[in-house]
Amino acid sequence: MDSLGTSSNEMPINHVEILAHSNDIEANPNQDMEEYNIEYSERAQCLGAAVFGAKTGLFITTLLMMAIEALDENIIAMLLSGFLGLVAGACSMPIEEFVSVDTEVAQMEVHDNKHYKVDEDDKLLNHFQASLASAIGFSIGGMVPVLAAVFIKDYKLLVISVAMLALLVFGRIGSVLTKSKTLVRRTGDDGDGGWITMATIFGFNELIRSHHPATAPLDTLLYSGGSIAVDCPRTVPEVSFFQQQQVQKSLERILYTWAIRHPASGYVQGINDLVTPFLVVFLSEYLKGAIDNWSMSDLSSDQISNVEADCYWCLSNLLDGMQDHYTFAQPGIQRLVFKLKELVRRIDDPVSSHMEEQGLEFLQFAFRWFNCLLIREVPFHLVTRLWDTYLAEGDALPDFLVYIFASFLLTWSEQLQKLDFQELVMILQHLPTKKWTHQELEMVLSLVEGIYQGIPDSEDNRV
Amino acid sequence: MGRGAEEEYDYLFKVVLIGDSGVGKSNLLSRFTRNEFCLESKSTIGVEFATRTLEVEGRSVKAQIWDTAGQERYRAITSAYYRGALGALLVYDVTKPTTFENVSRWLKELRDHADANIVIMLIGNKTDLKHLRGVATEDAQGYAEKEGLSFIETSALEATNVEKAFQTILSEIYRIISKKSLSSSHHSASATVKEGKTIAVTQSQPSTTNSLCCTSS
Numbered sequence: 001m002d003s004l005g006t007s008s009n010e011m012p013i014n015h016v017e018i019l020a021h022s023n024d025i026e027a028n029p030n031q032d033m034e035e036y037n038i039e040y041s042e043r044a045q046c047l048g049a050a051v052f053g054a055k056t057g058l059f060i061t062t063l064l065m066m067a068i069e070a071l072d073e074n075i076i077a078m079l080l081s082g083f084l085g086l087v088a089g090a091c092s093m094p095i096e097e098f099v100s101v102d103t104e105v106a107q108m109e110v111h112d113n114k115h116y117k118v119d120e121d122d123k124l125l126n127h128f129q130a131s132l133a134s135a136i137g138f139s140i141g142g143m144v145p146v147l148a149a150v151f152i153k154d155y156k157l158l159v160i161s162v163a164m165l166a167l168l169v170f171g172r173i174g175s176v177l178t179k180s181k182t183l184v185r186r187t188g189d190d191g192d193g194g195w196i197t198m199a200t201i202f203g204f205n206e207l208i209r210s211h212h213p214a215t216a217p218l219d220t221l222l223y224s225g226g227s228i229a230v231d232c233p234r235t236v237p238e239v240s241f242f243q244q245q246q247v248q249k250s251l252e253r254i255l256y257t258w259a260i261r262h263p264a265s266g267y268v269q270g271i272n273d274l275v276t277p278f279l280v281v282f283l284s285e286y287l288k289g290a291i292d293n294w295s296m297s298d299l300s301s302d303q304i305s306n307v308e309a310d311c312y313w314c315l316s317n318l319l320d321g322m323q324d325h326y327t328f329a330q331p332g333i334q335r336l337v338f339k340l341k342e343l344v345r346r347i348d349d350p351v352s353s354h355m356e357e358q359g360l361e362f363l364q365f366a367f368r369w370f371n372c373l374l375i376r377e378v379p380f381h382l383v384t385r386l387w388d389t390y391l392a393e394g395d396a397l398p399d400f401l402v403y404i405f406a407s408f409l410l411t412w413s414e415q416l417q418k419l420d421f422q423e424l425v426m427i428l429q430h431l432p433t434k435k436w437t438h439q440e441l442e443m444v445l446s447l448v449e450g451i452y453q454g455i456p457d458s459e460d461n462r463v
Numbered sequence: 464m465g466r467g468a469e470e471e472y473d474y475l476f477k478v479v480l481i482g483d484s485g486v487g488k489s490n491l492l493s494r495f496t497r498n499e500f501c502l503e504s505k506s507t508i509g510v511e512f513a514t515r516t517l518e519v520e521g522r523s524v525k526a527q528i529w530d531t532a533g534q535e536r537y538r539a540i541t542s543a544y545y546r547g548a549l550g551a552l553l554v555y556d557v558t559k560p561t562t563f564e565n566v567s568r569w570l571k572e573l574r575d576h577a578d579a580n581i582v583i584m585l586i587g588n589k590t591d592l593k594h595l596r597g598v599a600t601e602d603a604q605g606y607a608e609k610e611g612l613s614f615i616e617t618s619a620l621e622a623t624n625v626e627k628a629f630q631t632i633l634s635e636i637y638r639i640i641s642k643k644s645l646s647s648s649h650h651s652a653s654a655t656v657k658e659g660k661t662i663a664v665t666q667s668q669p670s671t672t673n674s675l676c677c678t679s680s
Contacts, residue, residue: 230485230506237503269484269506269534329539367509367540376505422527425512 046133053093053137055170061085061142062163065149079149086142093138094131141170228255228267235272239291239380242276246296250304251275254312261316265326270372274318277375277387278311291381321395325370332398333370337362339402344409347451351413358421365428369405377408378433382441389445400448407447411440472516472525476636479544479577481569482554483562484533487588490619491554492530495629500620507532509540519633526633538572545577549636550584552628555603557587557616558595563603570610582639584613584632591618 064085065078148162232248232255241247254275259267280291286303287294296304319325324332341362345352355362368376373390375383393400412431416424433440480488489507493499496513509532516525529548531541545551553569555562566585573581585607587598600616607614613631617624 227484234503234505237501237505243503265536268536269532270508272506326536328536330536363540364510364512371508376508422512422514426514429511 046129049130050133050137051170051173053134054141055137055167056093057086057089057138057141058144058163058166058170059141060089062145065145075149079146082142082146082149086139086146089142090135090139094135096134141166228252228259228272231255231269231272236276236380241291241294244296246304247279250279250296250308250311254279254308254315257312258315258319262319262323265323268326268371270368271315271319271326273372273375275311275315276380277383278314279307281384281387282307282310318391318397322398325398330371333367334363336370336398336402337366339399340366340405340409343402343406343451343455346455347406348410348413351410351416354417355424358419358424360421360424360428364425366405366409368429369408370401373401374405374408377431378441379436382436382438385438385441386445403448403452404445407444407451410447411444470516470525472523474519474522474637474640475525475527476550476633477527477529477548478550478552478632478636479548480528480530480552480554481541481573482533482552482586483556483559483565486533486554486556486559486562487619488533488552488554489530491552491586491588491617491625491628492528494619494622494625496528498622500622502620506534509537510544517630517633519630519637522637524633524637526629542572542576545573545581548577548581549640550582550632551577552584552586552632553612554586554588555598556589557598557603558589558592560597563587563598566606580639582613582632582635584615584628584635585610586628587614587616588619590616590623591621 061082065082068078068081144166145163229252232251233243235248235251236242242251251272255267255272258271283294283299286299286307299307322332324330325336326332341352344362374386378386389404390397390401409428412427416427419427480492482488484506489504489511490500492511492513493501493504496515507530511530512528513530514525514527516523518524529544531537531544551573553566553573555566557563570583573583585603587600587603590596603616604614613635615624615628615631617628619625
């Protein structure tokens with residue numbers, strides 16, 4: 001604080017006063033006058049601390065609120081930061097005041113040749129009073145912008161205006177009290193410097209804002225482009241159960257919570273599919289019979305909350321090892337697609353070279369496989385079986401997916417080798433699995449182990 | 464090339480469908496290629512693909528259409544498909560003004576990743592939802608004129624203007640192609656050099672063309 005910076009200039013003044021205050025040693029001809037000065041100077045010290053505290057509170061709180069406002073155009077964040085700044089300042093001001101006065105006195109004691117001794121108790125009392133005064137001052141000053149922000153709609157401009165006005169008032173109070181020389185130090189250069197500072201704050205605020213034009217509220221960030229609300233109604237449309245509004249609302253809550261808790265990726269289309277097996281499994285505890293006859297209204301709201309919590313937890317756990325599948329440019333998926341291509345090249349060269357000849361990229365069909373964990377490629381009633389295998393793999397799942405998907409792809413190995421580019425894309429994007437039963441899926445899964453062990457030097461060359 | 468395909472065609476045009484999530488890109492495509500519409504179709508993940516062969520200006524043209532995912536996160540994946548595309552259908556939802564506001568961002572995306580002379584058509588979809596309309600036809604028309612795009616409003620649900628939209632963009636591409644192949648037969652050297660980029664594209668996708676358009680983009 002500038003009190004430390006200016007204190008050396010003001011030292012003689014303070015010195016005189018404190019000397020006067022503790023003047024028991026020498027007899028003074030103007031005793032009455034001195035008595036009067038003592039009283040006044042004591043009070044002035046407290047008042048000075050209070051006005052200085054108020055000005056500091058005003059500055060710091062306004063500065064803090066403007067900075068927060070520039071980064072996040074949100075009145076709540078701005079108010080909260082202002083209030084917290086106020087509390088923090090009101091706590092630290094008195095400590096600083098205490099230390100600074102103490103240091104001054106100590107300096108004077110060393111500096112002074114006249115060797116007076118200030119009454120220890122008296123000194124302590126004075127410091128406490130001054131500290132308290134500065135704390136109250138800071139609180140009052142800091143309240144100005146906070147209250148202004150609470151009551152004024154177009155907060156930014158008006159908070160600044162009110163702060164400037166308050167600064168003027170504080171400055172005036174200061175100058176009225178300048179009779180006491182102590183106050184010259186305390187209040188400093190009344191309003192003018194403050195006004196310049198305020199104008200600078202405002203300028204900074206505008207500058208920061210101009211460089212952050214895209215600071216959007218959380219809602220817009222989460223919902224931009226592909227929104228949870230848009231996707232929930234079109235989740236597994238072939239199963240009528242998912243068309244029930246209550247099911248869609250549950251899905252929405254699970255996904256929304258997940259998206260908020262995973263800001264690095266946020267909600268990515270296709271994650272809505274990944275919740276569905278969990279939802280079905282946890283609901284099957286309460287709802288019996290075929291899924292088409294299920295109704296969410298048979299469940300109490302507590303039961304629904306529990307199911308949602310379980311689904312959220314399982315989804316988080318499943319995706320924890322695959323976060324980079326859903327971050328920018330989806331590097332995790334790109335890496336696994338590349339691994340799949342390499343694996344297929346090793347275990348089935350004919351189909352691999354045919355695809356290459358046709359100019360088919362694995363990314364053109366396998367991207368969705370990894371993004372939705374094959375959920376879109378098999379009938380929904382088989383998905384829980386598939387999930388069973390996934391969950392059994394635990395942390396090794398991402399790499400294990402490559403083997404499952406290779407086995408899945410090679411189900412059509414012979415057929416694929418007869419097709420041209422367009423037919424290949426068409427069939428691989430719409431694989432004929434509609435009529436699949438557990439038998440076909442078991443076949444795919446049982447071949448996985450064979451692939452896993454059948455690769456030459458599989459231990460060293462695992463892709 | 465295209466050895467498995469029995470059907471004959473004179474040209475093969477690659478076209479991409481782009482626009483915000485949920486504006487109806489996939490349904491425009493399914494209406495055009497299979498005459499199907501599904502009210503609650505799944506969101507598109509990455510890129511989906513369909514083709515249809517039709518008559519354009521007396522020639523048989525095979526349209527190879529790449530339907531892209533609308534969500535921002537898929538932009539890095541989908542923008543790879545803009546390369547080598549001769550046309551782009553930029554779709555917005557007439558009931559959702561934000562999808563129209565984002566059109567300029569999609570245009571920038573095309574200018575960054577697609578070939579410079581790509582034919583772009585702006586499509587306002589879902590005109591069947593008359594009571595929910597949020598984007599005036601005149602506004603979109605004005606914007607399209609300003610940006611030099613063709614413009615049409617469609618309803619994939621009612622099958623209104625879907626055929627016309629595809630016909631229009633394919634004709635436009637055809638006109639540009641035939642003009643170019645004409646001029647390239649006169650000044651072949653300069654034209655090929657200018658279109659060097661396209662050659663790389665046809666290499667990576669050998670079946671992109673079977674005839675005249677390989678020197679154009």
